[in-house]
Amino acid sequence: MASDGRVGVILTGVGKRYDIVSAFAEHAFTIAADPSPLAPARYAADLHVYPPRIDDPEYVPFLQGLVEEHGVRAVVPLTDLDIEVLSRADLPAFVPTPDVCEATYDKYHCHELLLRHGLPSPPTVLPGEEPERFPVMVKPRQGSGARSIHPAADRGETEFFTGYVKEPVMIQRLMDGPEFSIDLLCDMDGRCLNAIPRTMIESRGGESIKGTVIDDPELVELGRAVGEALPARGPCTVQAFRDAEIGLGITDVNTRFGGAFPAPMYAARPGHTYPELIVRMASGETIEPHVGDFASGHTFTRYFWQLELDADGKPTPRDIVADGPKKPRGT
Ligand SMILES: Nc1ncnc2c1ncn2[C@@H]1O[C@H](COP(=O)(O)OP(=O)(O)O)[C@@H](O)[C@H]1O
Ligand SMILES: [Mg+2]
Numbered sequence: 001m002a003s004d005g006r007v008g009v010i011l012t013g014v015g016k017r018y019d020i021v022s023a024f025a026e027h028a029f030t031i032a033a034d035p036s037p038l039a040p041a042r043y044a045a046d047l048h049v050y051p052p053r054i055d056d057p058e059y060v061p062f063l064q065g066l067v068e069e070h071g072v073r074a075v076v077p078l079t080d081l082d083i084e085v086l087s088r089a090d091l092p093a094f095v096p097t098p099d100v101c102e103a104t105y106d107k108y109h110c111h112e113l114l115l116r117h118g119l120p121s122p123p124t125v126l127p128g129e130e131p132e133r134f135p136v137m138v139k140p141r142q143g144s145g146a147r148s149i150h151p152a153a154d155r156g157e158t159e160f161f162t163g164y165v166k167e168p169v170m171i172q173r174l175m176d177g178p179e180f181s182i183d184l185l186c187d188m189d190g191r192c193l194n195a196i197p198r199t200m201i202e203s204r205g206g207e208s209i210k211g212t213v214i215d216d217p218e219l220v221e222l223g224r225a226v227g228e229a230l231p232a233r234g235p236c237t238v239q240a241f242r243d244a245e246i247g248l249g250i251t252d253v254n255t256r257f258g259g260a261f262p263a264p265m266y267a268a269r270p271g272h273t274y275p276e277l278i279v280r281m282a283s284g285e286t287i288e289p290h291v292g293d294f295a296s297g298h299t300f301t302r303y304f305w306q307l308e309l310d311a312d313g314k315p316t317p318r319d320i321v322a323d324g325p326k327k328p329r330g331t
Helices: 018-025 040-044 059-070 083-088 098-105 107-116 155-164 217-229 262-267 274-282
Strands: 008-012 029-033 047-049 072-077 136-140 150-152 169-173 179-186 192-199 202-204 207-212 234-243 247-254 299-301
Touching: 008 018, 008 059, 008 274, 018 029, 018 040, 018 262, 018 274, 029 040, 029 059, 047 059, 059 072, 059 083, 072 083, 072 274, 083 098, 098 107, 107 169, 107 247, 136 155, 150 155, 155 169, 179 217, 179 262, 179 274, 192 217, 192 262, 217 234, 217 247, 234 274, 262 299
Parallel strands: 008 029, 008 072, 029 047
Antiparallel strands: 136 150, 136 169, 179 192, 179 234, 192 207, 202 207, 207 299, 234 247
16 A cells, blocks of 8 residues: 555556546556656656666666555556566566567567467568568568558568668558457456457557547457457557458557557446556456446547646646636537
């Protein structure tokens, strides 16, 4: 327990994810760890700290010190960068085992893992191998935030982009049809607690900014199946296309909160939002799976807000309008 009697939770790499930090802070003593003084989400936490770099041997001991000091029962990474480090550490981290973290960090390994589990992944080859057909997507194996992803219409374009992207890539069938994300939560035994699908109407830099939660049993089942096959522990986001010819194909698996945190927040039943469930599990409670139990049909549309920092880098209470964002007006 933290000194205020609440369970302690550390969120790492909080960056701009003010919504996630705020949601945890409703239920737990929340510590935001981020090396950047300008990470706005640090100011949504009860306590914010500057950790050593993830590749520094002091990173894990630093987090372990916080665990001791503040009664932390859950460590939840918000980026891909430290998932594997946390999985290997003696920390109460809501991440999969190291082998699963390693496989999902590399999209080609993830493709192979999905196929081994009989899950649908689009035809994918490595440079030098001939794709079964064009067009394809040339994708970095360790990409994130939709960085350096290029469609290629034929062999010439594929070879060009394979050389142009300065990191290892893979060559995947270009999926047509709509793209979806499924936000799921698994417990520490890899049981899927819920899986909530949404459309991806508009994305910027890997963040989904418009989408609708949908009642699509095939996607709910796909999310559950992926979560339990890996297995995931904690939050996981599965992205898939529904191609007219080959049907569902999984294009990305991230074993952390996805880029559209508000969607499963709005959709979850009261008392069953993912941050609440994580805090309850961290407190030792067993949560019964309730896969498919959520409200659908609601759309989220996201926008920016900001904090003002004074000349000493301290947040001021000022905002561009009094008391922050206004409730929507009009109809
Ligand atoms: N095989 C594919 N076919 C069509 N579009 C794709 C394919 N793979 C990725 N994309 C597009 O690129 C975006 C980013 O790719 P993704 O695999 O999710 O990588 P990351 O999010 O880790 O950068 C996806 O959201 C999707 O819109
Ligand atoms: Mg993605």
